[in-house]
Amino acid sequence: MHNVWLIARREYVERIRTRGFLITTVMIPLIMFGFIYGTAFVNSKSEPGAHIAIVSSDTQLVLDLQSQLQPHLSASPAQTPSATRPHFSVDAMDIGPDTRSTLDRELASGDIDGYLWITPTVAPTRRPTFTFTPRSNDQDYLRSTLAAALGAVLMREQLAHRGIVASEVDAMLQPVDIRTTHAPRRQDRESSQVSVFILFFLMYMVIMLYGMNVARSIIEEKTSRIFEIMLATIRPEEMMAGKILGVGSVGLTQVGIWLSAALLLSAGSVAAHIGGQGIHVVLTAAQVIYFFVYFILGYAFYSSIAAGLGAMTNSEQELQQLNLFLVLPLIACFATLMSVLTYPDSTMARVLALIPPFTPLLMYLRVSLGHPSPWDVALSILLTSISIYAIVWVSSRIYRVGVLMYGKRPTLPELLRWLKYS
Amino acid sequence: MSIVQLQNIRKVYDTKVAVEDLSFTIEPGTMFGLLGPNGSGKTSSIRMMIGITVPDSGSVSLFDRPFTRSVLGRVGYLPEERGLYKKMNVLDQLTFLGQLHGLTASVASRRATLWCERLDIAEAIPKKTEDLSKGMQQKIQFIAALLHDPDLILMDEPFSGLDPVNAFLLMSTLVDLCSIGKAVIFSTHRMDQVEKFCNSIALIHHGHLVLSGSMREIKSGYPRNRVLIHFEGDDAFLQHPCVESLLRYNGHAEIRLRPSPTLADDAQSLLTQAIRHARVTRFEVMEPTLEEIFIEKVQKTLPVKNGGKLSMAQLEKSVGDEIDA
Numbered sequence: 197m198h199n200v201w202l203i204a205r206r207e208y209v210e211r212i213r214t215r216g217f218l219i220t221t222v223m224i225p226l227i228m229f230g231f232i233y234g235t236a237f238v239n240s241k242s243e244p245g246a247h248i249a250i251v252s253s254d255t256q257l258v259l260d261l262q263s264q265l266q267p268h269l270s271a272s273p274a275q276t277p278s279a280t281r282p283h284f285s286v287d288a289m290d291i292g293p294d295t296r297s298t299l300d301r302e303l304a305s306g307d308i309d310g311y312l313w314i315t316p317t318v319a320p321t322r323r324p325t326f327t328f329t330p331r332s333n334d335q336d337y338l339r340s341t342l343a344a345a346l347g348a349v350l351m352r353e354q355l356a357h358r359g360i361v362a363s364e365v366d367a368m369l370q371p372v373d374i375r376t377t378h379a380p381r382r383q384d385r386e387s388s389q390v391s392v393f394i395l396f397f398l399m400y401m402v403i404m405l406y407g408m409n410v411a412r413s414i415i416e417e418k419t420s421r422i423f424e425i426m427l428a429t430i431r432p433e434e435m436m437a438g439k440i441l442g443v444g445s446v447g448l449t450q451v452g453i454w455l456s457a458a459l460l461l462s463a464g465s466v467a468a469h470i471g472g473q474g475i476h477v478v479l480t481a482a483q484v485i486y487f488f489v490y491f492i493l494g495y496a497f498y499s500s501i502a503a504g505l506g507a508m509t510n511s512e513q514e515l516q517q518l519n520l521f522l523v524l525p526l527i528a529c530f531a532t533l534m535s536v537l538t539y540p541d542s543t544m545a546r547v548l549a550l551i552p553p554f555t556p557l558l559m560y561l562r563v564s565l566g567h568p569s570p571w572d573v574a575l576s577i578l579l580t581s582i583s584i585y586a587i588v589w590v591s592s593r594i595y596r597v598g599v600l601m602y603g604k605r606p607t608l609p610e611l612l613r614w615l616k617y618s
Numbered sequence: 619m620s621i622v623q624l625q626n627i628r629k630v631y632d633t634k635v636a637v638e639d640l641s642f643t644i645e646p647g648t649m650f651g652l653l654g655p656n657g658s659g660k661t662s663s664i665r666m667m668i669g670i671t672v673p674d675s676g677s678v679s680l681f682d683r684p685f686t687r688s689v690l691g692r693v694g695y696l697p698e699e700r701g702l703y704k705k706m707n708v709l710d711q712l713t714f715l716g717q718l719h720g721l722t723a724s725v726a727s728r729r730a731t732l733w734c735e736r737l738d739i740a741e742a743i744p745k746k747t748e749d750l751s752k753g754m755q756q757k758i759q760f761i762a763a764l765l766h767d768p769d770l771i772l773m774d775e776p777f778s779g780l781d782p783v784n785a786f787l788l789m790s791t792l793v794d795l796c797s798i799g800k801a802v803i804f805s806t807h808r809m810d811q812v813e814k815f816c817n818s819i820a821l822i823h824h825g826h827l828v829l830s831g832s833m834r835e836i837k838s839g840y841p842r843n844r845v846l847i848h849f850e851g852d853d854a855f856l857q858h859p860c861v862e863s864l865l866r867y868n869g870h871a872e873i874r875l876r877p878s879p880t881l882a883d884d885a886q887s888l889l890t891q892a893i894r895h896a897r898v899t900r901f902e903v904m905e906p907t908l909e910e911i912f913i914e915k916v917q918k919t920l921p922v923k924n925g926g927k928l929s930m931a932q933l934e935k936s937v938g939d940e941i942d943a
Binding site: 199202206210214417420421422423424425426427428429430431610 | 632668670687690691693695697699700701702703704705706714715717718719759762763
């Protein structure tokens with residue numbers, strides 16, 4: 197145990213001292229904030245808004261549509277503009293001989309995003325035909341917004357037709373406002389989801405980064421041949437354990453720095469200042485504890501795989517080729533992220549979160565956002581611990597033999613033989 | 619008591635037999651040379667002595683007990699593949715390695731400083747390892763192996779790549795340690811080094827023990843039938859009947875005498891003959907060199923696989939290549 201501690205301490209001290217540690221400590225939060233606020237910024241800029249033309253001989257209908265679609269221009273209190281409502285600018289056009297060709301030209305040049313052609317019917321009781329020509333097919337929201345607006349306008353018209361006063365019509369068409377309230381514990385669900393997502397991302401990055409660091413430091417020792425002196429005093433297992441602990445503590449230190457910085461920032465409401473409304477870090481103590489539990493499990497799982505990979509290979513290049521084994525499960529976690537984030541208690545999420553390579557990241561999401569049964573949590577920790585034990589066993593066998601092998605990379609049958617060596 | 623005792627150890631890597639049926643014993647205060655060409659199993663044997671690898675069969679005893687890892691604190695090891703943490707400074711590095719061998723941090727750093735002074739590299743102490751020359755790094759590793767005052771010192775090719783001055787410095791350090799009762803084992807393919815310093819040897823070839831024992835015993839088992847003569851003038855005396863074979867060089871000749879019970883008299887008669895015809899500047903009667911014994915043994919016990927007998931020239935060439943490499 198003393199040796200493990202010595203190795204871990206050396207690894208920790210030497211790594212903390214490097215400039216690389218300082219740089220990643222500062223850079224990764226910057227990149228993450230850049231990523232999160234960058235996407236938020238891009239989203240706000242690409243809010244759906246459109247310039248469309250309406251071609252109709254029915255002036256009243258066009259006017260009604262205009263006021264329905266451009267609420268910010270009309271004084272009508274019934275249509276308060278909401279933040280998520282697309283901003284439309286609507287041109288009215290009369291039917292002329294070259295209207296269609298003009299519109300097509302404007303459509304092609306991008307001056308308008310689409311036009312609505314209203315053909316009146318002969319029978320007065322029938323509805324006119326509406327034809328919408330969008331500029332591109334991906335503007336599906338335009339069609340649905342137009343359909344909703346048309347529905348409202350036609351309804352209003354019908355009601356007015358039956359002698360109902362305009363103010364009553366407005367009152368009838370007042371949209372229902374569903375106010376969402378939460379159980380007290382889940383009050384900040386929205387922003388907690390964001391914080392949890394940030395932590396998820398953090399866990400993903402740190403596990404990947406430090407897993408690779410374990411593999412790289414083993415390769416470094418192989419290339420510098422130092423391990424042979426080490427092996428003359430300590431067991432390969434101790435060396436591997438020391439490395440994983442040392443490198444892992446560096447990762448924990450880094451996460452610790454980030455989390456305390458985040459807590460300080462949000463306590464001083466600086467975060468709210470930077471992030472504007474909507475995003476601030478809200479975490480319960482349980483979420484933080486679960487974060488560390490699953491972080492440690494995930495790190496142990498992936499870094500022992502990395503240690504095995506490092507022991508098998510002789511250079512960084514060779515390691516790159518085997519990287520897949522490390523990165524693929526993590527990427528798979530990311531792929532399932534959205535569905536687990538939305539339905540944290542679905543059967544799929546339950547099953548996925550119990551598969552050991554996915555457990556650390558996905559179970560953490562479920563624990564933070566869903567309501568997994570205590571059995572699920574206990575089982576996930578148990579299964580992951582068992583598989584960590586198995587992986588450490590295999591990796592240390594590979595390590596023990598692989599660390600003394602130079603030259604070519606072992607083949608699979610050779611690896612299996614290594615497992616049998618004592 | 620014996621420091622190291624190997625009994626019939628055998629190690630096979632996949633299909634290659636690295637060591638086969640190897641046995642020898644090393645007493646305290648011995649300077650032991652483990653000899654053999656590259657790939658003959660020297661490093662594999664050393665690794666098995668200290669439990670880096672475990673023999674497939676046979677037994678290893680250190681300090682009169684079957685091997686356990688607990689004795690590793692009494693063993694100092696300099697591996698053939700040199701390596702240190704490049705980014706660490708020398709004192710931290712030595713202290714760390716000393717601690718791994720069970721020293722406390724303060725003792726380790728004090729001894730590290732003393733050793734650096736003793737080996738003339740005190741100025742390297744505050745430097746990073748990567749800033750040092752190869753020779754200095756090698757000395758640091760040498761110190762790392764001795765820091766915890768081991769009773770058994772294993773050095774795998776300790777002098778390769780060192781200049782003669784430093785090689786001599788390290789060698790005399792080892793001789794000093796040997797004289798206070800430590801057992802030193804070093805492996806090499808340089809027979810001349812062994813002849814000069816070792817009092818006991820083991821020769822291995824293709825994983826097999828070819829020859830072992832104390833230097834004196836081995837040599838005394840061979841007749842003093844080699845004559846080296848430096849001369850000027852007529853070389854007709856080389857036709858003397860007691861000469862079995864000879865190698866003639868410019869100004870000198872190496873002669874092998876015909877086996878006979880009166881070898882010493884034969885040599886004298888050869889010298890008398892030589893003086894009559896030529897001016898002799900040097901005349902020496904010797905046992906065969908270790909190198910010759912080795913070649914003879916290898917040819918006798920293990921005919922070379924490619925069918926032909928291993929000639930002197932071939933072997934010299936291959937040994938020369940190894941030294942160059």
